[in-house]
Amino acid sequence: MQNDMDRVVELEEGIRFNDLLSGGASFNINHKSMAETIDQDIFDEVGSGDENEDEEDLDIKLSPWKKSFAELKLSMVQVPNEMGSVYKRIITKGIDEVMNSPNCRIRWTFSMFFEGEPMAFDSSSNPVTVQKIDLILGLQIAAESMQKKEEAQFVIDYKLMFGEIGCPPRIKPKADVLLVAKMIDFIDTGDENACDSLSQEDRRKFAVLKDKVIEMMKKLQDHFRNKRYRYAINVGQTAIRNLEMCQVANEDEQTEQQKFLNDLYIQLTTCLVKTEDWKKCCTMVNELRRRTNISRNVPVMLNEAIALSHIEDDYKRSINLLRNAQKLEPHNELVNSTLDEVLAKEEKYRKQSQDMWRKALEVKSKADAQKE
Template sequence: MANEMEKTIELENAIRFKDLLSTGSNFKINQESMAETIDQEIFDDAGSDDDDGELDEDFDSKLSPWKKSFTELKTLMVNVPNKFGSASIYKRIISEGKGEVMQSYNCRIEWTFSMFFENESNAFDSKTKPITAEISEMLIGIQIAVKTMRKKEEAQFVIDYKLMFGEMGCPPRIKPKSDVLLVAKLISFDEIGDEHACDEISEEDQRKFHVIKDKIDEIYKKSLDHIKNKRYRYAITASQTALRKLEWCQVADEKEETEQQSFINKLYIQLADCYIQVENWKKCCLMINELRRRSNISQNVSVMLNEAIALSNIEETFGRSIKLLRAAQQIEPQNEMVNKTLAEILEKDAKYKKEQQEMWKRALDLKAKVESLQK
């Protein structure tokens, strides 16, 4: 059983390692550094000079903080529990972090790191300037290690080779059975969800709200991540997926029904927001009309604002938009976006009315001229 587990770990890490090499992920061993055909030693000895005579900016970070064996270092560390049996991870906190640890592997992190092999003074990979990476794309050992960290925490980990580059390694750079010392600082993390969270659930279970609700929440978090990164069309797709699955599933009692409806309403609001961003005014109004059918939105300022913006781009007149914004202004008088939008639409309305008056004046003048010529 243990051998099967180790084979599974090695296979998953091999896939991730291959992906890291082929996709150009932020965290990777550069392809150039792995190629035997490259003569230049890119992992220079610490203290080597650049062409301009200045020291490498990563000089300090590439020096290992531990000169003795990993066995001795482990005596100063605590064991990190994991499900992979003999494949161990040990941890020592250098600087305490703040807040809670990550609750999910579906996170994007900002961090710095250096990685060392035993009895080698120079890092084989190091990033001293903060980079971002998704945990799901990392090697399993790094995933487990980072997930134990809090924001602003600095820590050292000794990670078993079975959870890193495996029994074979990747010669000549990665030796066989190479345990790794990871020195990391976690700056921040954000949950990014999983758009495919429901893929492995049977159709029967997808009809049960209590089974699927946590998976729907993962899809919702992914849509929020798309919005944060201004990928609004992707956010729309994720939100629509979550909405369909919520509307399709069945609830067991009134409590579940309330929870389901609250989640559905939240998704309609989010879809209206996204349609505003992509300037699909009609779809925005459809989302808000559906929301209005399901709940009372008369006090929801953000929904009123979105509807006013959408209507002002659909209708020739601005009366309904102005009415909505004045109502929103009564609820939140200091809302800058409401006040700004109202001022803009009032200006458009005044311009529109002026143009209409001028158009009618021209029409009447033309009519008078025609009538005078006919006399």
Template sequence: MEGSVLKEALNISDLLGEHGAQFQISTKYNDHGEEFFMEDDYGSADEDEDAHRKIMNPWDRSFDELRAQMFMVSEFVYKRITKQGVGDELVPDRARVTIDYNAYFEGETYAFDSTSMRGEYKTFTIGKSEVLQGLEEAVQSMKPSEEAQFVIGYQVLFGELGCKPRIKPKADALFIVKLISFTDPGDADALDNLTQEEKTSYAVVKDKVADTRTHAKDYFKRNMVANAINDYHKAVNYLEGCHVKNEEEQKEQTETLIALYTSLAVCYNKKDNPRRACSMINEIRRLGNIDRMSRALFHEGRALMNLGEYERAKTSLLKAQRLEATNKDIVKELKILNERWEKHRQEERSICARAFGLKERKDERQTEEQVKFTNTMKKNLEEFVADEKSKQFTLPEGLTTKEMDIVQDLADEFDVKLNLYKESSKDFYRLEKKKAGGEGEQ
């Protein structure tokens, strides 16, 4: 018997939500003509047929017959593996899971829910009731890259009543699932739940730190970098606050702290906070010989480059390259560094050229806007020079070449120096009062 075809896939998450889900049934699913096979279509007839087959029910007999070929996962979940997974690890509690699946009711030809129809995988967290209970139980029996078929009882799906008219009462279902990936996010509260006595024991703290690190890594993968930073700092604080009993524990503690500070440097670079990244690198130096740590040297180089410390950045990156000569990321970072450094040199030459009158300027009459800009800057400079406490005056961003020429002329007139400096990988200009020796502050 053939079931009705949905115009769009029914999303289980919406169905389980507070507001439910709406769906429409197509009564003309056999009436599609040649519009699917036009020559200017990006797909082919074969591709369309493959996609069509993918959402068709591969089992045309009763579920009882299929269960007889399966083994029991739980009271209401039966399983048959169609492709073995990798490794021995099953999906743990609290894991973040990504799956590809199609789901069918007994005796129906087409899927009532399908990631294939939606064109995207389903990602959810175990234990948070984001999917049907039966599907969650099924997924927890799987290994990475495994593909399997599950017959799941109505008791752990839509219950005795179902969801009329689409979902019949006591509706069992066949789920064909591929486990794409899973990550164990760890226990975010593992450290906070320790007693005062436990917090001083390295043997206890190290396991909880491992949980917190895993949770931080999960945050980082999801681009929740601020949360990752908080967890990494929490792990550092607890690890540094506990007592070690012997040299072996001391060595292990140091290695873990170096890994944590390296992760923090990565996070701060990603958050465009190079100064904090450098602080984390300094902590690593306190703990060991950084010249043997290519990852730390790499992120030190990146942070220094974003601070405009190009020579020091190059030194760190070259040290990292000596440790990992074929690392493509280091080669790429050195290329970026050389490009930025050259651009910086050109900008400095341009400033010097304007300062010494070497740049040719066109004798143009100032526009009304330029006259207004000149008067405003002149007033600002008068106040700046008159204020004995003020040593620097930062120029606004986005000034045109002509406006920079005006600023240079006024700087000469008021005997102050125009300098270029870098902050958070951006170039800024500022005016500085000259010292008695004639040079501006550095």
């Protein structure tokens, strides 16, 4: 049974939510400190301390800048925002777009320094994963300006960090901060409560509801990636209810609405297999079968075959589904291995049935002999 569950994880790659959702994130972690890449024409060389001291430890703890932050800002550009002063200098350019959603989970390394102090007051050489909205406002603004794989330095105004009072004695009043950071990766995690802000009237309009449902589908995938399958099921079911209650204005909207619904049903069948809710999975597949043709949808056929193999003594339906899927994708290792396991289960069940009938006949024969 556990093998069945492990295989389902691979289905996620085959599921696409209207080409709007990401399929996941692959973190490529580099433990090398950013201070090693700093332009020596602008930043002073870190040469103090014991030469035998661990180099990585030095990079984490020692500030790359010994002069005033005012001089450092001359080599930086201001990050556009309405909240306060944040200056930035890029060390290594990143890739892709910057994050454009408040619901992002980021993975980064960082060190933070106060002006005139050589040691970092907070740092992490190992990548840290955090929800962006949980960061201090200044760090949020800095993170929002970064691309994936980007390395940069920021000078952040004290008003966006620890305020006028600070937190003595560790954080002095009106303390600007030098942030040295590398954005390993980030992913939009969506919002499962996106529809809560809509009025009842807006919820009935597909054109208004559409973007909110996309946020919910992103959250469903985020729950799935983190193995929170029951939460994913709840989000998916809520999204389906909202979609089924809304009204479409034309045929194009109806087609798009049905596409969203089908995608949600497909993902829910995978979640239900992960929670071993075999009967509900089959019910969901039957609903999907009523809505659309699933005879060429290999992930759905595989989910149904796995569910059926756990609730039926006769494995014929499960085997037929897997053989049809095998015809569509002959080199699909997941389908092939699942078929082999179901065939093995069928053979074991057949032998057990034969043994049971053989023993029953032996008992009957002895009873008949005693009567005679």
